[in-house]
Amino acid sequence: MRDGLGRMQRVVVIGGSSAIAVATAARWARAQRGLEVVLCARPSVRRDEAAEQLAALGAVVELVDLDVEGAHAEQAAVMEAVYAGRDVDVVLVAVGVLGDQEQAWQDPQAALRMVDVNTRAPIVHGVLASNQLRRQGHGSLVLISTVAGERVRRSNFVYGATKAGADDFYRGLAQAVAPEGVHVLVVRPGFVRSPMTDGLDEAPLAQTPEEVAEVIAEGVREGREVVWAPAAMRWVMTGLRSVPTPIFRKLPI
Amino acid sequence: MIVIQRKSLMGWGRTSPTVAKVVKASSDEELAEQVRSAGPRGVLARGLGRSYGDAAQNAGGVVLDLTGRDQVLAIDKASGVFTVEAGVSLDSLMRQFIPQGWFVPVTPGTRAVTVGGAIGSDIHGKNHHVKGTFGQHVRSLDLLTGTGEIRTLTPEDELFWATVGGMGLTGVVLRADVAMTPIESAFCSVDTRRCANLADLLVEMADDDAYEYSVAWVDCLARGESLGRSVLTRGRFARPDELPEKKQGHALDFNPRVPLTAPRGIPGGLLNKYSVAAFNEAWFRKAPAHRDGELQSVTTFFHPLDAVADWNRIYGPGGLLQYQVVVPDGAEDTIAACIDAFSNAGAASFLAVLKRFGPQNPGHLSFPTAGWTLALDVPATMSGLGELLDRLDRLVLDVGGKGYLAKDSRMSGETLRTMYPRLPRWQELRHEVDPDGVFQSDLARRLTL
Helix, strand or coil: CCCCCCCCCEEEEECCCCHHHHHHHHHHHHHCCCCEEEEEECCCHHHHHHHHHHHHCCCEEEEEECCCCCCHHHHHHHHHHHHCCCCCCEEEECCCCCCCHHHHCCCHHHHHHHHHHHHHHHHHHHHHHHHHHHHHCCCEEEEECCHHHCCCCCCCHHHHHHHHHHHHHHHHHHHHHHHHCCEEEEEEECCECCHHHCCCCCCCCCECHHHHHHHHHHHHHHCCCEEEECCCHHHHHHHHHCCCHHHHHHCCC | CEEEEEEEECCCCCCCCEEEEEEEECCHHHHHHHHHCCCCCCEEEECCCCCCCCCCCCCCCEEEECCCCCCEEEEECCCCEEEEECCCEHHHHHHHHHHHCEECCCCCCCCCCEHHHHHHCCCCCCCHHHHCCHHHHEEEEEEECCCCCEEEECCCCHHHHHHCCCCCCCCEEEEEEEECEECCCCEEEEEEEEECCHHHHHHHHHHHHHCCEEEEEECCCCCHHHCCCEEEEEEEECCHHHCCHHHHCCCCCCCCCCCEECCCCCCCCCCCHHHHHHHHHHHHHHCCCEEEEEEEEHHHHHCHHHHEECHHHHHCCCCEEEEEEEECCCCHHHHHHHHHHHHHHCCCCCCEEEEEECCCCCCCCCCCCCEEEEEEEEECCCCCHHHHHHHHHHHHHHCCCEECCCCCCCCCHHHHHHHCCCHHHHHHHHHHHCCCCCECCHHHHHHCC
16 A cells, blocks of 8 residues: 555556566655566566665565566466565556657568567556556556657657557546546656667657656656656647647757 | 445555445445455555545455444433444534534544544644543443454453554454433633743733643744744634524534545645745744634534645645654653754645643553643645655654654654554454454555554
């Protein structure tokens, strides 16, 4: 159970090696000694490093092998075991792949993989997690989305389009599950310096995973439905949304 | 008749809402059926929701709203013992029976609590030093247990004392026999002392036992020499001949006005250390340095905050938290350290309440123990509050003190287990009457009770 100061007792991360998710879990672990963090991801060095980092902060870390590209029945069985434990205060859905964006609109396999990781997996886990939180009558479900889906651009439209599918699903889910005490938060970060963006040129308003984590923690505490990271991104994207298409396409973004 | 509604429930601190199926049932049998058919998220009784944290919430489960069961079933004027349904409020008892010369044995700072809640939290009031807790005035109670049977318990039964202060986790209190206090007027004769600091206050409080009711209000923002400056108010019920002539004919009139309501949608941050310091300063200066025998009404003396309904909303959307602890006699320095810590942190805290408790009763989880209790409200959004209170918990633990479950929303399970060494025995008793763990609450989940 979350306490009266918003401190968590148990957090589940889908995509447990995501830099943003780990930074967020770390923030909560610092506020609450003994925080239980369940990192669900494929086994990897990054997942192990995340576990070590969180354990060093006093968190009790549980590693769960989960392949978000696998059969959904298999994933549901894995998550059933996770959700059979103590109440979950937050489920953080932090799966996503950027990949080679040029290949992604030319190679059907590459395009499908973007759909599988960026759209299908968050939706499957949105369903599984919200079912659990509804049974509990409390808890937050957080999707790490992106600003890129707000208006797709030539440079990363497959990423933007596939993330937008999940983003919209969670916006609707928020409304559907609110009467049962479940809070759904969609987080839309701009450019984040992380392993996902290694080798890319930095965009304006670039930020660290820790800065995004701060925005997420505040959004959860205040029960917001959508937060932008940094906050100014909201106005940038609002502006860009209303730029006429011929001009938008000529912008250096 | 049964009415079922899905609702978001909060405590008085408005900090951690959760959703439950709220059931209003009118008969014992219907309530027993709710208990027998409980799902995996269990059942919990709720009264008027005045506990500050998550004690009266049961996320995802059933919450039995008992406020509709509010009848007075029998009155024995010879013994002063009234048989009442657990959903009746102290407000209702006072409105009905003060005019007949009966007062509740113990009242907290609000009348808006039910008898069931008063037993579950084993509440105390300004007379604890001489009269003990509410539970000590209960002669018997009917408890609906986890197996759906109804047991009548008296103070001879250990389960009675597991239920008194048991936070509703041993079952549903359906009815209770409560020993009321005879009074001759609805006015109190009050002596006031303004104390320059904590040391001054402790000296003044030395003769507390001469008074039926005693409490001190402490300005937690005062620092240095003035640390713990306070106003001590003590009193007793007045005799009719002490009242002004025009009131003598209707000395027992009691008809508190319907309270003002704090507006909705108050933004956060209105209460800050400057606005609160200004309030506290004005309040301190307004108090007389020394005044004896002032006549105050029951509402003024006992329930000043009831004049504004929903006053908890002035803390804005972030909500509030009340920190209340008790430390044994001799540990006055720990009280000073707590006040000092809040003062240093610049906590936007209105007046804290300081009071001397009498001896502990046999309740396993009952809060009051002989010594000093300090209680204060703080905005839940204050930065660094979690660390501050965790640190104070350790200071309190070091001297053998403890915190109060009815106020708690942030203690750790580990701290609780150290503060309440009789918890394992309570858990055994609870398991005996509720082997399947039907009775659950958010507080019980958070603290793994």
